Amino acid sequence: MTEKLSEKEIEDFDVEQTDHYPVMPLRNTVLFPQQVIPIYIGRDRSLKLINDLGTDKRYIVVIAQEDGSIEDPSPNDLYSYGTLAQVLKVFDMPDNSKSAIVQGISRVKVLDYTSKEPYFTAAVESMNDEPIKDHLEIDGLIKNLRQAFEDLMKVAPNLTEEHSGMLKxxxxPNRLTDRAISVITISNQEKQDILEELNIKRRIEKALNIISREIQRIKLGDEIQSEVHDExxxxxxxxxxxxxxxAIKKELGEDEGTVELNELEDKIKAAQMPKESEKIALKELDRLSRIPTQSPEYxxxxxxxxxxxxLPWSISSEDRIDLKEAKKILDEDHYGLDKVKERIIEYLAVRNLK
Incomplete structure (x- = not known):
């Protein structure tokens, strides 16, 4: 197992001591300087890279893929900024893959890929943070960042007091910002944006915006979940x-559905329909008895x-055809429409002849 570098050793590390480094693409992870994380190694290129590492100075460059779904990425599928890292320990897994513990050392920019087989190697340039111009302003931003992280910890389920104590x-400022972003569940693209930002003030401001947005997102999600649960x-x-x-009505013999069906059956019998119509009505009543009362179809x-x-199946009245009376009623109730009235009177006259 390789010894973990101290903060002082990381700060004094000289990238230029080596011309090029092996490059390991990461699917859904962005490694920050001084961060220690486990990584899963299952792809052929990555396995060959790990197997070729010596026992001393086990340095690699880890770079996130722009699209984590790509199984065999090319250099064009990787971001141009990554992190120089030290492989601390490698574990063999039951499925012939490996797992490694790596420690981030410094931000680097890929200048050129010097080899692509059996794995990527690249010449890199160390990217140092820009000097701080206004320490008082940075102190204020850092205070806000700490408070924002405390607020996020109260609502984010994956953050604990251990994370808060770690940040304290x-x-x-640069290391605090990196560590705060590294433990938040956000997209790789947003983490990569923080990694590539060398201006410490802008990096803190971006981190503050991300944390504030996450707080609002989680709170809104909780409110929606609460409303759904209440409903x-x-x-x-x-x-x-x-x-x-x-159940109570059924026990008392007052089941609402049964009472309603009985009432409808009595109405059908009382309507004195023709046999064919009554047969259809009773068939529909039988179907109704099998439909749940909550269903719209009911x-x-x-x-x-x-x-x-x-419908007035058994109700009828005798026809009374009085042409003079009919014309009088039409004239009283309807203004104009002379041709229509004339046709109606003609129809009644023909009926009267029959």
């Missing part, structure tokens, strides 16, 4: 009460049966 022990609870309560009411079927029973 970090005093340098589900209300619906379940109403359903439970309805079922209880049904109301449609019931309305149809009620319409059938409301």
């Amino acid at each position: 022990n970090i005093q340098k 589900i609870t209300k619906t379940q309560r109403e359903y439970y009460l309805r079922e209880q009411m049904k 109301n449609v079927s019931r309305t149809y049966i009620e319409w059938l029973t409301d």
Whole structure:
């Protein structure tokens, strides 16, 4: 196992001691300087890279893929900025893959890929942070960053007091910002943007914006979840009460559905329909008895049966055809329409002859 570098050793590390480094693409991870993380190694190129590392000075450059879904990335699929890292320990996995613990050392920019087989190697340039011009302004921003992280920790389920305590022990603005962003669940693209930002003031401001947005997103999500839960609870309560009411009515012989079906059956019999019409009405009533009362189709079927029973099947009156009376009524109730009235009178006259 390679010894972990101290903060002082990382700051004094000279990238130019080596002309080129092996490059390991990472699917969904961005490594920051001084961060220690485990990485899964399963692709052929990455396995060959790890197997070729010696026992001393096990340095590699880890670079995030722009698209993590690409199985065999080319140099064009990788970001131009990455992190020089030291491989601390390698573990063999049961499926012939490997897992490694790596420690970030410094930001680097790829100048040129010097080899692509059996794995990528590249010449890199160390990218140092720009000097701080206004320390007082940076101190204020850092204070805001610490407070924002504390606020995020109260609502983010994946953050604990351990993360908060870890940040309290970090005093340098650049390292504090990197560590805060590294533990937040955000997209690789946003983390990469922080990695590539060499101006410490802008890096802190970007981190503040990300944390503030995450707080709002989580709070909004909790509010929506709470509203949905309340609505589900209300619906379940109403359903439970309805079922209880049904059971009570059924026990008393006052089941609402049964009472309504009986009433409709009595109306069908009282309507004195023709046998064919009554047969259709009873068939529809039988179908209605099998439809749940909460279903929209229940109301449609019931309305149809009620319409059938409301028709005047057995009610009739004698025709009284008085042409003079009919003309008088038409003239009193309708202004104009002379041709229409004339046709109506002609029709009644023909009926009168029959």
